[in-house]
Amino acid sequence: MKNMPERTKFSIGVTVLFLFSALSSAQTAAAQKPRWKEYVYAENEFAITLPSDPHPHKSLQMPNGTAYTVSLPGGAAFSLHTMQASDYCSQALDAQAAAYAKRKRSSTAPETNGFKAISFREVSGAGYKGIEFVQQVPNGKMDNERWICAPHRLFVFVSSWDPDQKEPQEVDQIVKSFRLLANE
16 A cells, blocks of 8 residues: 555545445444344233334233333334233123224214224234224324234234324234234
């Protein structure tokens, strides 16, 4: 390099800096991109693919239930709540359908307790009966809930996002990845 013209030395230096910068940017982008992974929870009879570790914790919505929560882009979130519910799972679906219908009727009333019903439909998940509804909740967020009755468990998929945005596309990917484990 000692006998090289200054212009060549400069070009090589710029090229090395450019390559270093490009490599650094690629590593940063890779570090920021979520690493989707399947998580298997045999004790709760399911597996699901998520963009980050859901850190299982006690569900605040279900007595004796467990919640699996991940953050999504734009301040959105996804949670799966589950509990053993062989005996009353169908009644839980019926109760939620009735509660949604009541919110739907009262959505036009002056006092709605902060809930605004958007849509409701019957669905299936992993081959089992369920319901799905979208509503705006008192904190202003949009809330999509899918309740599925499996043979031994109730599963509730909850996603929330800001009302000026669409439901994150990651939610569909997560829900489609859900599978029940064979009861052994």
